[in-house]
Amino acid sequence: MLDVSQAPPSVRTPYLACAIIGLGGLFAGVTGPLLSTFIPPLVRDALGDHRTAIGLVMAIDNILLLVLVPWSGTMSDRSNARGRGRKPLILSGFLLAAAGMALFPSSPAFGLAGIVASMIALYTGINLQRAPVQALLADLVPSPYRALATGSVTFQMCAGAIVFLMLGRLLGMRPAFMIAAVTVVAIAAIFAIGVPSPTALRRTSGEPASSTAAAGDPTYASLATAVMSAVRGTMPGLRAIFVATLLLQLTFQSFTTWYSLHAIERFGIRPEDVSIGFIAWALGGVIGSLPAGVIGTRFGRRRAMLIGFAAMAVCLVALNVVTSASQAVPLIAMASACWTLPMVNAYPLFVEPIPREHRGVLAAMFLLTMALGGGIGDPLNGSLFDLFDSYRPLFLMMASYTTLAFVVIGRGRF
Numbered sequence: 001m002l003d004v005s006q007a008p009p010s011v012r013t014p015y016l017a018c019a020i021i022g023l024g025g026l027f028a029g030v031t032g033p034l035l036s037t038f039i040p041p042l043v044r045d046a047l048g049d050h051r052t053a054i055g056l057v058m059a060i061d062n063i064l065l066l067v068l069v070p071w072s073g074t075m076s077d078r079s080n081a082r083g084r085g086r087k088p089l090i091l092s093g094f095l096l097a098a099a100g101m102a103l104f105p106s107s108p109a110f111g112l113a114g115i116v117a118s119m120i121a122l123y124t125g126i127n128l129q130r131a132p133v134q135a136l137l138a139d140l141v142p143s144p145y146r147a148l149a150t151g152s153v154t155f156q157m158c159a160g161a162i163v164f165l166m167l168g169r170l171l172g173m174r175p176a177f178m179i180a181a182v183t184v185v186a187i188a189a190i191f192a193i194g195v196p197s198p199t200a201l202r203r204t205s206g207e208p209a210s211s212t213a214a215a216g217d218p219t220y221a222s223l224a225t226a227v228m229s230a231v232r233g234t235m236p237g238l239r240a241i242f243v244a245t246l247l248l249q250l251t252f253q254s255f256t257t258w259y260s261l262h263a264i265e266r267f268g269i270r271p272e273d274v275s276i277g278f279i280a281w282a283l284g285g286v287i288g289s290l291p292a293g294v295i296g297t298r299f300g301r302r303r304a305m306l307i308g309f310a311a312m313a314v315c316l317v318a319l320n321v322v323t324s325a326s327q328a329v330p331l332i333a334m335a336s337a338c339w340t341l342p343m344v345n346a347y348p349l350f351v352e353p354i355p356r357e358h359r360g361v362l363a364a365m366f367l368l369t370m371a372l373g374g375g376i377g378d379p380l381n382g383s384l385f386d387l388f389d390s391y392r393p394l395f396l397m398m399a400s401y402t403t404l405a406f407v408v409i410g411r412g413r414f
Contacts, residue, residue: 013148017140020194022152023187024133029160030180030187031097031126033278036256037165038173039119041271044261046112055382057112058257060119062375065127066368073131073364081357085198086132086139087191093129094188100125102181105174134363136195138351146348147301151293154344158285158336165282169275240412241350242369244305247405248342249373251312251398255281257378262391267325280329284336292344301345302409308341309406316399342405 043057072093076086100122107118141149160183168176260274296304315335322328347366354362385391 018149018152021137021149022156025153025157026160027187029157030183033161033165037275040260052382055378059378061123062371064123065371068127069131069367070364072128073360076132077360086136089132090129091188093125096125098181098184101177105177130367131364135359138359147293147296150344151290154289158282161282165275165279240408243408244405245346246369246373247401249370250377251401253377254398262394265391269325280332281336284333288337288340292340296345301349304345305342305409308338312338313399313402316395319395
C-alpha cells in the first residue's frame with residue numbers, strides 16, 4: 001500500500017479545505033461526548049444495574065451505523081456521479097441530528113421507550129452523514145495533505161468535546177443539548193456554503209469534469225466485494241489497516257461507553273464530575289491531533305501508527321494502577337494524545353489507491369470496521385464486567401486491545 005506524504009512544491013497547502021472538512025469532526029465533538037456522558041447513567045437508571053442489558057442498549061448507535069453507513073456511502077457515490085455531490089446526504093444528517101439533540105433532554109419523561117426512541121432518531125442523523133463526510137475529505141483535499149485534514153477533523157472534534165463537556169458540567173443536560181443543536185445547524189450552514197460543487201472539486205483536483213464510472217447500487221453487494229478483497233489480502237496492508245482500525249475503535253468505544261460507570265464505582269465521584277475524564281481525553285486529542293498529521297507526513301503513516309499504539313498501551317497500563325481520579329486525569333490526556341497517531345494516519349494510508357467514484361463505498365467499509373469494534377465491544381465489555389462483577393478492569397482491557405493493534409500493524413505487509 002502506498003504511503004504518499006510529499007507534496008509537489010507548486011501545490012499550496014489547502015488550509016481552508018482542511019478547516020471546512022474539519023467541521024465534520026466538530027460535529028462529532030459537539031454530539032458524541034454529551035451522549036457518552038449523559039446516556040449511560042440514564043439507561044442504567046431505566047434498566048437497573050444489569051450491565052449486559054445496558055451494553056445492548058448502548059449498541060444502538062453501532063447497529064444503526066451498520067445499516068446506514070453502507071447505504072449512505074453508496075448513495076453518495078451515485079449522487080456524486082450524477083453531479084449532485086455528497087452535500088445533500090451530509091446536510092440531511094446534520095439537520096436530523098440537530099433535531100434529535102434538541103428533543104433528547106425530554107425523553108426520560110417517557111421511560112426507557114422514550115430514551116430508546118430518541119437515541120434512534122439522533123443516531124440516525126449522526127450515522128447518515130458519516131460515510132459521505134469521510135469520502136468528501138478525499139474529494140476536497142489533495143493526497144499529500146490528507147493527514148493534515150484528518151488532523152483538523154480530530155482537532156476540531158476534541159476542541160468541540162472540551163467546550164460541550166464543560167457546558168454539560170456547568171449548565172446541565174438540557175441547556176447543553178440545546179446549544180449543541182444550534183451549533184450543529186450552524187455547521188450545516190457552513191458546509192452548504194463552503195463546500196464547492198462536484199464539478200469545481202474535480203477541476204481543482206485535475207480530475208475529469210464528469211465520470212463515466214457507475215457507482216454501485218445502494219445495496220450491500222458492492223460493499224461485500226470490497227470486504228472479500230480485504231479478507232483475501234488482495235491489496236497489501238489493507239487487511240492490517242482494517243483489523244487495527246477495528247481494535248482502535250474497540251479501545252475508544254470502551255472508554256466513551258464505560259468510563260462514566262467505571263469512575264463512579266472505582267473513584268467514588270459524582271456523575272457530574274465524570275466529565276473531567278472526558279475533558280482530559282478531549283484535551284489530549286487537541287494537543288496531539290495536528291502534530292500526529294505532521295509526524296505521519298514526515299516519518300510515514302505506518303510508523304506513526306506503531307508509535308501511537310505502543311505509547312497508548314503504556315499509558316493504559318499505568319491508568320490501571322492509579323488510586324484517584326485526579327491521578328488518572330493526566331494519564332487519560334496522555335493516552336488520548338497517543339491515540340491521535342493511529343487515528344489521524346489510518347484513513348489517509350487507506351484511501352490512497354481508491355478512485356473518486358468508489359470513495360463512498362470504501363469509506364463506508366472503513367467506517368464499518370469501526371462500527372464492528374463498537375458493536376462487538378459494548379456487549380463484550382458488558383459481559384466481561386458481569387464476569388468480574390466490577391468495572392475495575394476497564395483500562396487493562398483497553399491496553400489488551402491496543403497491544404493487539406500494534407502487533408497487527410507491525411506484522412502487516414505494506
